[in-house]
Amino acid sequence: PTARLTVDPGFRIGAVDRRLFGSFVEHMGRSVYTGVFEPDHPAADEDGFRTDVLDLVRELGVTLVRYPGGNFVSNYRWEDGVGPADRRPTRLDLAWRSVESNAFGLNEFMAWAAKAGIEPMMALNLGTRGTSEALDLLEYTNHPGGTALSDLRRSHGVADPHGVRLWCLGNELDGPWQMGHKTAAEYGRLAAETARAMKRFDPGLELVACGSSNAYIDTFASWEATVLEHTYPFVDYVSLHAYYDPTDRDTDSFLASAAEMDRMIDAIVSTADHVGAKLRDRKKIKLSFDEWNVWYQSRFGGEDSLDWQPAPRLIEDVYDVTDAVVVGSLLITLLRHADRVGAACQAQLANVIAPIMTEPGGPAWRQTIFHPFAQTARHARGTVLRVEPDSPVIETERYGEVPALWATATHDEESGEIVLFAVNRDRTSPLALTADLRPFPRARVVEHLVLADDDPGAVNTAERPDRVRPRPVDGTEACDGALTAQLPPVSWSMMRLA
Ligand code: AHR
Numbered sequence: 001p002t003a004r005l006t007v008d009p010g011f012r013i014g015a016v017d018r019r020l021f022g023s024f025v026e027h028m029g030r031s032v033y034t035g036v037f038e039p040d041h042p043a044a045d046e047d048g049f050r051t052d053v054l055d056l057v058r059e060l061g062v063t064l065v066r067y068p069g070g071n072f073v074s075n076y077r078w079e080d081g082v083g084p085a086d087r088r089p090t091r092l093d094l095a096w097r098s099v100e101s102n103a104f105g106l107n108e109f110m111a112w113a114a115k116a117g118i119e120p121m122m123a124l125n126l127g128t129r130g131t132s133e134a135l136d137l138l139e140y141t142n143h144p145g146g147t148a149l150s151d152l153r154r155s156h157g158v159a160d161p162h163g164v165r166l167w168c169l170g171n172e173l174d175g176p177w178q179m180g181h182k183t184a185a186e187y188g189r190l191a192a193e194t195a196r197a198m199k200r201f202d203p204g205l206e207l208v209a210c211g212s213s214n215a216y217i218d219t220f221a222s223w224e225a226t227v228l229e230h231t232y233p234f235v236d237y238v239s240l241h242a243y244y245d246p247t248d249r250d251t252d253s254f255l256a257s258a259a260e261m262d263r264m265i266d267a268i269v270s271t272a273d274h275v276g277a278k279l280r281d282r283k284k285i286k287l288s289f290d291e292w293n294v295w296y297q298s299r300f301g302g303e304d305s306l307d308w309q310p311a312p313r314l315i316e317d318v319y320d321v322t323d324a325v326v327v328g329s330l331l332i333t334l335l336r337h338a339d340r341v342g343a344a345c346q347a348q349l350a351n352v353i354a355p356i357m358t359e360p361g362g363p364a365w366r367q368t369i370f371h372p373f374a375q376t377a378r379h380a381r382g383t384v385l386r387v388e389p390d391s392p393v394i395e396t397e398r399y400g401e402v403p404a405l406w407a408t409a410t411h412d413e414e415s416g417e418i419v420l421f422a423v424n425r426d427r428t429s430p431l432a433l434t435a436d437l438r439p440f441p442r443a444r445v446v447e448h449l450v451l452a453d454d455d456p457g458a459v460n461t462a463e464r465p466d467r468v469r470p471r472p473v474d475g476t477e478a479c480d481g482a483l484t485a486q487l488p489p490v491s492w493s494m495m496r497l498a
Contacts, residue, residue, distance in 0.1 A: 007385055031354070033103070036349070071179070192231045224275075240290070243297055261330055324367075336408050426489050
Protein backbone atom coordinates (compact mmCIF):
# COMPACT_ATOMS: atom_id res chain seq x y z
CA PRO A 1 0.00 0.00 0.00
CA THR A 2 1.01 3.59 -0.63
CA ALA A 3 0.14 6.86 1.11
CA ARG A 4 0.80 10.52 0.32
CA LEU A 5 0.85 13.81 2.10
CA THR A 6 1.86 17.38 1.36
CA VAL A 7 4.08 19.61 3.45
CA ASP A 8 3.57 23.30 2.70
CA PRO A 9 4.47 26.18 5.03
CA GLY A 10 1.41 28.03 3.73
CA PHE A 11 -0.92 25.58 5.53
CA ARG A 12 -0.42 26.50 9.17
CA ILE A 13 -2.42 25.01 12.02
CA GLY A 14 -0.76 26.86 14.86
CA ALA A 15 2.42 27.32 16.85
CA VAL A 16 3.77 24.34 18.78
CA ASP A 17 3.07 25.31 22.38
CA ARG A 18 5.83 23.92 24.58
CA ARG A 19 3.13 23.16 27.17
CA LEU A 20 1.95 20.30 24.96
CA PHE A 21 4.77 18.17 26.38
CA GLY A 22 3.49 18.08 29.92
CA SER A 23 3.35 15.23 32.38
CA PHE A 24 1.75 14.52 35.72
CA VAL A 25 3.03 13.70 39.21
CA GLU A 26 0.24 12.62 41.52
CA HIS A 27 0.50 11.40 45.08
CA MET A 28 -0.56 7.97 43.94
CA GLY A 29 1.19 4.61 44.14
CA ARG A 30 4.92 5.08 43.57
CA SER A 31 4.73 8.20 41.45
CA VAL A 32 6.23 10.42 44.15
CA TYR A 33 7.67 8.02 46.74
CA THR A 34 10.37 5.78 45.18
CA GLY A 35 9.51 7.44 41.86
CA VAL A 36 10.86 10.98 41.79
CA PHE A 37 11.62 11.14 45.54
CA GLU A 38 13.60 8.51 47.44
CA PRO A 39 16.02 10.00 49.97
CA ASP A 40 17.61 6.60 50.76
CA HIS A 41 18.37 5.78 47.14
CA PRO A 42 22.10 5.69 46.22
CA ALA A 43 21.40 8.19 43.41
CA ALA A 44 19.40 10.62 45.60
CA ASP A 45 20.64 14.20 45.77
CA GLU A 46 20.70 16.46 48.85
CA ASP A 47 16.92 17.01 48.53
CA GLY A 48 16.11 13.32 48.26
CA PHE A 49 15.35 13.50 44.51
CA ARG A 50 16.47 10.56 42.41
CA THR A 51 19.05 11.96 40.00
CA ASP A 52 18.71 8.93 37.71
CA VAL A 53 15.02 9.81 37.35
CA LEU A 54 15.80 13.51 36.93
CA ASP A 55 18.17 12.64 34.07
CA LEU A 56 15.45 10.60 32.37
CA VAL A 57 12.89 13.37 32.90
CA ARG A 58 15.22 15.81 31.15
CA GLU A 59 15.79 13.33 28.33
CA LEU A 60 12.02 12.85 28.02
CA GLY A 61 11.81 16.58 27.42
CA VAL A 62 8.91 17.25 29.78
CA THR A 63 8.03 20.94 29.85
CA LEU A 64 5.14 21.11 32.33
CA VAL A 65 4.11 18.95 35.30
CA ARG A 66 0.67 18.83 36.88
CA TYR A 67 0.71 18.25 40.65
CA PRO A 68 -0.43 16.91 43.22
CA GLY A 69 -3.43 15.11 41.62
CA GLY A 70 -5.58 13.71 40.20
CA ASN A 71 -8.16 12.19 42.47
CA PHE A 72 -5.70 12.65 45.34
CA VAL A 73 -6.02 16.42 45.30
CA SER A 74 -9.75 16.32 46.00
CA ASN A 75 -9.15 15.28 49.60
CA TYR A 76 -5.77 16.91 50.14
CA ARG A 77 -4.79 19.57 52.66
CA TRP A 78 -1.82 21.40 51.18
CA GLU A 79 -0.79 22.65 54.64
CA ASP A 80 0.08 19.05 55.62
CA GLY A 81 2.91 19.05 53.09
CA VAL A 82 4.77 22.21 54.14
CA GLY A 83 7.02 23.10 57.06
CA PRO A 84 9.45 20.94 59.03
CA ALA A 85 9.25 17.40 57.66
CA ASP A 86 9.30 15.76 61.09
CA ARG A 87 6.17 17.64 62.12
CA ARG A 88 4.06 16.80 59.10
CA PRO A 89 1.01 14.62 59.78
CA THR A 90 0.49 11.19 58.29
CA ARG A 91 -2.96 11.10 56.71
CA LEU A 92 -5.35 8.73 55.03
CA ASP A 93 -5.69 9.38 51.31
CA LEU A 94 -9.26 8.39 50.55
CA ALA A 95 -8.83 8.59 46.77
CA TRP A 96 -6.38 5.70 46.61
CA ARG A 97 -7.01 4.16 50.06
CA SER A 98 -3.33 4.77 50.83
CA VAL A 99 -1.33 6.26 53.68
CA GLU A 100 0.25 9.63 52.89
CA SER A 101 3.35 10.56 54.90
CA ASN A 102 3.48 14.13 53.54
CA ALA A 103 7.28 13.88 53.40
CA PHE A 104 6.97 15.43 49.93
CA GLY A 105 4.82 18.53 49.49
CA LEU A 106 4.56 21.84 47.69
CA ASN A 107 8.06 23.19 48.33
CA GLU A 108 9.70 19.86 47.53
CA PHE A 109 7.74 19.71 44.28
CA MET A 110 8.74 23.23 43.31
CA ALA A 111 12.41 22.49 44.07
CA TRP A 112 12.19 19.31 42.00
CA ALA A 113 10.48 21.10 39.10
CA ALA A 114 13.17 23.81 39.14
CA LYS A 115 15.92 21.19 39.01
CA ALA A 116 14.15 19.45 36.13
CA GLY A 117 13.62 22.77 34.31
CA ILE A 118 9.86 22.22 34.27
CA GLU A 119 6.91 24.61 34.60
CA PRO A 120 4.59 23.65 37.47
CA MET A 121 0.82 23.30 36.98
CA MET A 122 -0.87 23.26 40.37
CA ALA A 123 -4.21 21.58 40.99
CA LEU A 124 -6.51 22.87 43.73
CA ASN A 125 -8.78 20.88 46.01
CA LEU A 126 -12.29 21.96 45.04
CA GLY A 127 -13.68 18.62 46.21
CA THR A 128 -13.63 18.59 50.00
CA ARG A 129 -12.46 22.22 50.20
CA GLY A 130 -13.33 25.52 48.57
CA THR A 131 -12.40 29.08 47.58
CA SER A 132 -10.92 30.07 50.92
CA GLU A 133 -8.36 27.24 51.05
CA ALA A 134 -7.51 27.81 47.38
CA LEU A 135 -6.76 31.46 48.11
CA ASP A 136 -4.64 30.48 51.11
CA LEU A 137 -2.56 28.20 48.92
CA LEU A 138 -2.23 30.93 46.30
CA GLU A 139 -1.02 33.45 48.89
CA TYR A 140 1.45 30.95 50.35
CA THR A 141 2.73 30.03 46.90
CA ASN A 142 2.82 33.30 45.01
CA HIS A 143 2.81 36.30 47.36
CA PRO A 144 6.28 37.78 48.03
CA GLY A 145 5.96 38.41 51.79
CA GLY A 146 4.55 40.57 54.56
CA THR A 147 1.35 38.54 55.05
CA ALA A 148 0.63 35.60 57.30
CA LEU A 149 0.86 32.90 54.64
CA SER A 150 3.65 34.36 52.54
CA ASP A 151 5.68 34.81 55.73
CA LEU A 152 4.86 31.25 56.70
CA ARG A 153 6.45 30.14 53.40
CA ARG A 154 9.47 32.30 54.14
CA SER A 155 9.73 30.74 57.59
CA HIS A 156 9.84 27.39 55.78
CA GLY A 157 13.03 28.49 54.06
CA VAL A 158 11.52 29.63 50.73
CA ALA A 159 12.23 33.36 50.46
CA ASP A 160 11.03 33.92 46.89
CA PRO A 161 7.48 33.28 45.78
CA HIS A 162 7.11 30.33 43.43
CA GLY A 163 5.25 32.34 40.80
CA VAL A 164 3.00 29.52 39.61
CA ARG A 165 0.95 30.77 36.65
CA LEU A 166 -1.13 27.76 35.65
CA TRP A 167 -3.78 26.43 38.07
CA CYS A 168 -6.38 23.66 37.73
CA LEU A 169 -9.68 24.48 39.42
CA GLY A 170 -10.10 21.00 40.90
CA ASN A 171 -10.01 17.55 39.31
CA GLU A 172 -12.72 15.41 37.64
CA LEU A 173 -15.52 16.73 39.82
CA ASP A 174 -18.05 15.25 37.37
CA GLY A 175 -17.01 11.75 38.51
CA PRO A 176 -19.01 10.05 41.28
CA TRP A 177 -15.71 8.49 42.49
CA GLN A 178 -14.31 11.94 43.25
CA MET A 179 -14.24 13.14 46.87
CA GLY A 180 -16.59 16.13 46.77
CA HIS A 181 -18.23 15.14 43.46
CA LYS A 182 -20.59 17.88 42.24
CA THR A 183 -23.22 18.63 39.66
CA ALA A 184 -22.10 20.84 36.78
CA ALA A 185 -24.01 23.81 38.22
CA GLU A 186 -22.55 23.34 41.71
CA TYR A 187 -19.05 23.03 40.34
CA GLY A 188 -19.53 25.86 37.83
CA ARG A 189 -20.47 28.31 40.59
CA LEU A 190 -17.61 27.24 42.85
CA ALA A 191 -15.07 27.33 40.03
CA ALA A 192 -16.29 30.75 38.87
CA GLU A 193 -16.08 32.32 42.31
CA THR A 194 -12.69 30.76 43.00
CA ALA A 195 -11.40 31.92 39.63
CA ARG A 196 -12.78 35.43 40.08
CA ALA A 197 -10.99 35.76 43.42
CA MET A 198 -7.75 34.28 42.09
CA LYS A 199 -7.73 36.74 39.20
CA ARG A 200 -8.30 39.57 41.67
CA PHE A 201 -5.04 38.45 43.30
CA ASP A 202 -3.27 38.29 39.91
CA PRO A 203 -5.01 38.81 36.55
CA GLY A 204 -2.05 37.13 34.85
CA LEU A 205 -2.87 33.70 36.28
CA GLU A 206 -4.05 31.09 33.79
CA LEU A 207 -6.91 28.98 35.06
CA VAL A 208 -8.23 25.62 33.92
CA ALA A 209 -11.87 24.68 34.50
CA CYS A 210 -12.56 20.97 34.96
CA GLY A 211 -14.05 19.34 31.93
CA SER A 212 -15.38 15.79 31.80
CA SER A 213 -13.32 12.95 33.20
CA ASN A 214 -13.86 10.93 30.01
CA ALA A 215 -15.84 11.00 26.78
CA TYR A 216 -18.17 8.18 27.88
CA ILE A 217 -19.62 9.70 31.02
CA ASP A 218 -23.33 10.59 30.61
CA THR A 219 -22.76 14.28 31.19
CA PHE A 220 -19.98 14.61 28.56
CA ALA A 221 -20.23 17.97 26.75
CA SER A 222 -23.29 19.10 28.73
CA TRP A 223 -21.00 19.32 31.78
CA GLU A 224 -18.60 21.58 29.87
CA ALA A 225 -21.47 23.71 28.56
CA THR A 226 -22.86 24.37 32.04
CA VAL A 227 -19.45 24.83 33.66
CA LEU A 228 -18.36 27.29 30.98
CA GLU A 229 -21.61 29.25 31.21
CA HIS A 230 -20.57 30.01 34.80
CA THR A 231 -16.83 30.36 34.34
CA TYR A 232 -16.27 31.67 30.80
CA PRO A 233 -15.01 35.18 31.65
CA PHE A 234 -12.66 33.94 34.37
CA VAL A 235 -10.97 30.89 32.89
CA ASP A 236 -8.51 30.33 30.07
CA TYR A 237 -8.71 26.58 29.56
CA VAL A 238 -11.11 23.68 29.95
CA SER A 239 -9.61 20.29 30.73
CA LEU A 240 -9.98 16.97 28.89
CA HIS A 241 -9.04 13.56 30.26
CA ALA A 242 -8.88 10.32 28.28
CA TYR A 243 -7.29 6.92 28.71
CA TYR A 244 -7.20 4.27 25.99
CA ASP A 245 -7.43 0.69 27.22
CA PRO A 246 -5.85 -2.02 25.04
CA THR A 247 -7.87 -4.72 26.83
CA ASP A 248 -11.37 -3.42 26.18
CA ARG A 249 -11.15 -3.30 22.39
CA ASP A 250 -9.76 -5.27 19.46
CA THR A 251 -6.22 -4.41 18.33
CA ASP A 252 -7.24 -2.53 15.17
CA SER A 253 -9.60 -0.36 17.19
CA PHE A 254 -6.95 0.17 19.85
CA LEU A 255 -4.45 1.26 17.20
CA ALA A 256 -7.09 3.76 16.03
CA SER A 257 -7.56 5.31 19.52
CA ALA A 258 -6.40 8.68 18.21
CA ALA A 259 -9.65 8.85 16.23
CA GLU A 260 -11.45 8.98 19.57
CA MET A 261 -9.16 11.68 20.91
CA ASP A 262 -9.69 13.65 17.71
CA ARG A 263 -13.49 13.52 18.06
CA MET A 264 -13.31 14.43 21.71
CA ILE A 265 -11.25 17.53 20.96
CA ASP A 266 -13.66 18.56 18.19
CA ALA A 267 -16.63 18.07 20.53
CA ILE A 268 -15.17 20.23 23.29
CA VAL A 269 -14.01 22.95 20.90
CA SER A 270 -17.59 23.13 19.54
CA THR A 271 -19.07 23.15 23.04
CA ALA A 272 -16.77 25.93 24.24
CA ASP A 273 -17.38 28.00 21.11
CA HIS A 274 -21.13 27.52 21.46
CA VAL A 275 -21.00 28.97 24.99
CA GLY A 276 -18.78 31.81 23.79
CA ALA A 277 -21.29 32.60 21.06
CA LYS A 278 -24.20 32.56 23.52
CA LEU A 279 -22.34 34.87 25.87
CA ARG A 280 -21.27 37.16 22.97
CA ASP A 281 -17.71 36.68 24.21
CA ARG A 282 -15.08 36.70 21.47
CA LYS A 283 -12.44 35.11 23.66
CA LYS A 284 -11.59 31.53 22.68
CA ILE A 285 -11.20 28.99 25.49
CA LYS A 286 -8.15 26.79 25.03
CA LEU A 287 -8.06 23.06 25.76
CA SER A 288 -5.84 21.55 28.41
CA PHE A 289 -5.63 17.80 27.73
CA ASP A 290 -4.17 17.35 31.16
CA GLU A 291 -4.57 13.58 31.52
CA TRP A 292 -4.02 11.28 28.56
CA ASN A 293 -2.33 7.95 28.02
CA VAL A 294 -2.72 4.27 27.36
CA TRP A 295 -3.96 2.59 30.56
CA TYR A 296 -4.82 -1.12 30.99
CA GLN A 297 -7.64 0.19 33.15
CA SER A 298 -9.69 -3.00 33.20
CA ARG A 299 -6.80 -4.74 34.99
CA PHE A 300 -7.05 -2.28 37.90
CA GLY A 301 -9.01 -3.85 40.74
CA GLY A 302 -10.51 -0.51 41.78
CA GLU A 303 -9.94 1.66 44.83
CA ASP A 304 -11.78 -0.78 47.10
CA SER A 305 -9.09 -3.39 46.48
CA LEU A 306 -6.50 -1.16 48.20
CA ASP A 307 -5.69 -1.47 51.87
CA TRP A 308 -4.02 1.63 53.33
CA GLN A 309 -0.41 1.09 52.37
CA PRO A 310 2.11 3.90 51.87
CA ALA A 311 3.16 4.13 48.21
CA PRO A 312 1.68 0.81 47.05
CA ARG A 313 2.50 -0.65 43.64
CA LEU A 314 -0.46 0.75 41.79
CA ILE A 315 -1.32 0.53 38.06
CA GLU A 316 2.31 -0.05 37.07
CA ASP A 317 1.40 -0.95 33.51
CA VAL A 318 4.17 -2.37 31.34
CA TYR A 319 3.89 -0.96 27.82
CA ASP A 320 4.67 -2.77 24.60
CA VAL A 321 5.45 -1.64 21.05
CA THR A 322 1.77 -1.36 20.08
CA ASP A 323 1.15 0.89 23.10
CA ALA A 324 4.06 3.11 22.06
CA VAL A 325 2.65 3.43 18.54
CA VAL A 326 -0.71 4.46 20.01
CA VAL A 327 1.00 7.00 22.28
CA GLY A 328 2.76 8.37 19.20
CA SER A 329 -0.57 8.68 17.38
CA LEU A 330 -2.05 10.55 20.35
CA LEU A 331 0.87 13.00 20.29
CA ILE A 332 0.26 13.50 16.57
CA THR A 333 -3.40 14.26 17.33
CA LEU A 334 -2.52 16.83 19.97
CA LEU A 335 -0.19 18.55 17.50
CA ARG A 336 -2.85 18.46 14.77
CA HIS A 337 -5.02 20.54 17.14
CA ALA A 338 -2.29 23.01 18.05
CA ASP A 339 -4.64 25.88 17.24
CA ARG A 340 -6.81 25.04 20.28
CA VAL A 341 -4.95 22.57 22.53
CA GLY A 342 -2.61 24.79 24.51
CA ALA A 343 -1.48 22.35 27.21
CA ALA A 344 -1.37 18.58 27.61
CA CYS A 345 -0.08 16.23 30.30
CA GLN A 346 0.67 12.59 29.79
CA ALA A 347 -0.48 10.74 32.90
CA GLN A 348 1.74 10.00 34.66
CA LEU A 349 5.54 10.46 34.85
CA ALA A 350 7.02 7.70 37.02
CA ASN A 351 5.79 4.17 37.79
CA VAL A 352 2.05 4.91 37.66
CA ILE A 353 1.04 4.37 33.98
CA ALA A 354 4.33 6.01 33.18
CA PRO A 355 7.12 6.34 30.63
CA ILE A 356 9.71 6.05 33.43
CA MET A 357 9.90 3.00 35.70
CA THR A 358 11.97 2.58 38.84
CA GLU A 359 12.77 -0.03 41.42
CA PRO A 360 13.12 1.13 45.03
CA GLY A 361 16.86 1.27 45.70
CA GLY A 362 17.40 -0.01 42.16
CA PRO A 363 17.47 1.11 38.55
CA ALA A 364 15.30 3.48 36.53
CA TRP A 365 14.50 2.76 32.88
CA ARG A 366 12.54 3.89 29.84
CA GLN A 367 9.30 2.17 28.90
CA THR A 368 8.48 1.83 25.19
CA ILE A 369 6.15 4.85 25.37
CA PHE A 370 9.06 7.03 26.50
CA HIS A 371 10.44 7.21 22.98
CA PRO A 372 7.69 8.83 20.88
CA PHE A 373 7.19 11.38 23.63
CA ALA A 374 10.91 12.21 23.89
CA GLN A 375 11.29 12.56 20.13
CA THR A 376 8.25 14.77 19.77
CA ALA A 377 9.11 16.97 22.75
CA ARG A 378 12.61 17.45 21.38
CA HIS A 379 11.90 17.94 17.70
CA ALA A 380 8.36 19.35 17.29
CA ARG A 381 9.18 23.04 17.11
CA GLY A 382 7.92 26.10 15.34
CA THR A 383 4.63 25.69 13.49
CA VAL A 384 2.39 22.68 12.98
CA LEU A 385 1.50 22.28 9.31
CA ARG A 386 -1.72 20.79 7.94
CA VAL A 387 -0.54 17.75 5.94
CA GLU A 388 -3.85 16.12 4.82
CA PRO A 389 -2.67 12.51 4.45
CA ASP A 390 -4.18 10.44 1.66
CA SER A 391 -4.01 6.86 2.86
CA PRO A 392 -5.52 3.40 2.59
CA VAL A 393 -8.08 2.77 5.30
CA ILE A 394 -8.49 0.12 7.96
CA GLU A 395 -11.96 -1.04 8.96
CA THR A 396 -12.25 -1.01 12.77
CA GLU A 397 -15.03 -2.36 14.96
CA ARG A 398 -15.13 0.67 17.20
CA TYR A 399 -14.48 3.64 14.91
CA GLY A 400 -15.38 2.41 11.43
CA GLU A 401 -12.88 3.30 8.69
CA VAL A 402 -9.67 4.98 9.85
CA PRO A 403 -6.63 5.89 7.75
CA ALA A 404 -3.65 3.55 8.11
CA LEU A 405 -1.37 6.59 8.06
CA TRP A 406 -1.71 9.14 10.86
CA ALA A 407 0.70 12.01 10.55
CA THR A 408 1.64 15.60 11.19
CA ALA A 409 4.56 17.89 10.40
CA THR A 410 6.28 20.79 12.08
CA HIS A 411 8.38 23.52 10.52
CA ASP A 412 10.86 25.45 12.60
CA GLU A 413 11.25 28.75 10.77
CA GLU A 414 14.40 29.59 12.75
CA SER A 415 16.43 26.45 12.06
CA GLY A 416 14.65 25.61 8.81
CA GLU A 417 14.05 22.06 10.09
CA ILE A 418 10.97 20.15 8.94
CA VAL A 419 9.94 17.14 11.00
CA LEU A 420 7.39 14.53 9.98
CA PHE A 421 5.78 12.39 12.67
CA ALA A 422 3.93 9.37 11.30
CA VAL A 423 2.28 6.18 12.44
CA ASN A 424 1.43 3.17 10.31
CA ARG A 425 -1.52 1.46 11.99
CA ASP A 426 -1.61 -1.45 9.57
CA ARG A 427 -0.75 -4.66 11.41
CA THR A 428 0.51 -6.60 8.41
CA SER A 429 1.58 -4.30 5.58
CA PRO A 430 4.30 -1.68 5.35
CA LEU A 431 3.25 1.67 3.90
CA ALA A 432 5.19 3.32 1.10
CA LEU A 433 4.98 7.02 1.95
CA THR A 434 5.52 9.83 -0.52
CA ALA A 435 5.58 13.37 0.84
CA ASP A 436 5.28 16.32 -1.50
CA LEU A 437 7.81 18.88 -0.28
CA ARG A 438 7.85 21.19 -3.29
CA PRO A 439 8.22 24.39 -1.24
CA PHE A 440 11.44 22.85 0.18
CA PRO A 441 13.26 21.59 -2.96
CA ARG A 442 16.64 21.48 -1.22
CA ALA A 443 15.42 19.59 1.89
CA ARG A 444 17.50 16.51 2.72
CA VAL A 445 16.83 13.73 5.23
CA VAL A 446 18.82 14.18 8.45
CA GLU A 447 17.45 11.05 10.10
CA HIS A 448 14.51 8.67 10.03
CA LEU A 449 14.04 6.88 13.34
CA VAL A 450 11.51 4.08 13.61
CA LEU A 451 10.00 2.33 16.60
CA ALA A 452 8.68 -1.05 15.46
CA ASP A 453 9.42 -4.69 16.19
CA ASP A 454 8.80 -8.12 14.74
CA ASP A 455 7.05 -8.72 18.05
CA PRO A 456 4.60 -5.84 18.67
CA GLY A 457 4.19 -7.21 22.19
CA ALA A 458 7.86 -6.58 23.05
CA VAL A 459 8.47 -4.58 26.25
CA ASN A 460 11.33 -3.03 28.22
CA THR A 461 12.12 -4.35 31.70
CA ALA A 462 14.70 -3.71 34.41
CA GLU A 463 16.66 -6.66 33.01
CA ARG A 464 16.34 -5.59 29.35
CA PRO A 465 15.74 -1.83 29.55
CA ASP A 466 16.60 -1.13 25.91
CA ARG A 467 14.93 -4.10 24.24
CA VAL A 468 12.63 -1.62 22.44
CA ARG A 469 14.04 1.67 21.22
CA PRO A 470 13.93 3.76 18.06
CA ARG A 471 16.36 2.69 15.38
CA PRO A 472 17.58 4.52 12.29
CA VAL A 473 16.39 3.18 8.94
CA ASP A 474 18.08 3.46 5.60
CA GLY A 475 16.49 4.22 2.30
CA THR A 476 14.48 7.30 3.25
CA GLU A 477 15.29 10.00 0.72
CA ALA A 478 14.31 13.53 -0.16
CA CYS A 479 15.14 14.77 -3.60
CA ASP A 480 13.77 17.67 -5.68
CA GLY A 481 10.98 18.29 -3.19
CA ALA A 482 9.76 14.71 -2.77
CA LEU A 483 10.37 12.40 0.16
CA THR A 484 10.00 8.65 -0.03
CA ALA A 485 9.99 6.35 2.98
CA GLN A 486 8.84 2.91 4.09
CA LEU A 487 6.82 2.72 7.29
CA PRO A 488 6.83 -0.81 8.78
CA PRO A 489 3.59 -2.35 10.10
CA VAL A 490 2.58 -1.02 13.55
CA SER A 491 5.28 1.60 13.62
CA TRP A 492 6.08 5.09 14.82
CA SER A 493 8.39 7.24 12.69
CA MET A 494 10.14 10.55 13.11
CA MET A 495 11.71 11.95 9.94
CA ARG A 496 13.87 15.06 10.24
CA LEU A 497 14.72 17.13 7.19
CA ALA A 498 16.86 20.20 6.87
O1 AHR B 1 -4.10 9.23 36.53
C1 AHR B 1 -4.86 8.40 37.35
C2 AHR B 1 -6.22 8.98 37.72
O2 AHR B 1 -7.03 9.02 36.58
C3 AHR B 1 -6.25 10.39 38.24
O3 AHR B 1 -6.03 10.47 39.60
C4 AHR B 1 -7.65 10.82 37.92
O4 AHR B 1 -7.77 12.21 37.75
C5 AHR B 1 -8.02 10.01 36.70
O5 AHR B 1 -9.26 9.42 36.82
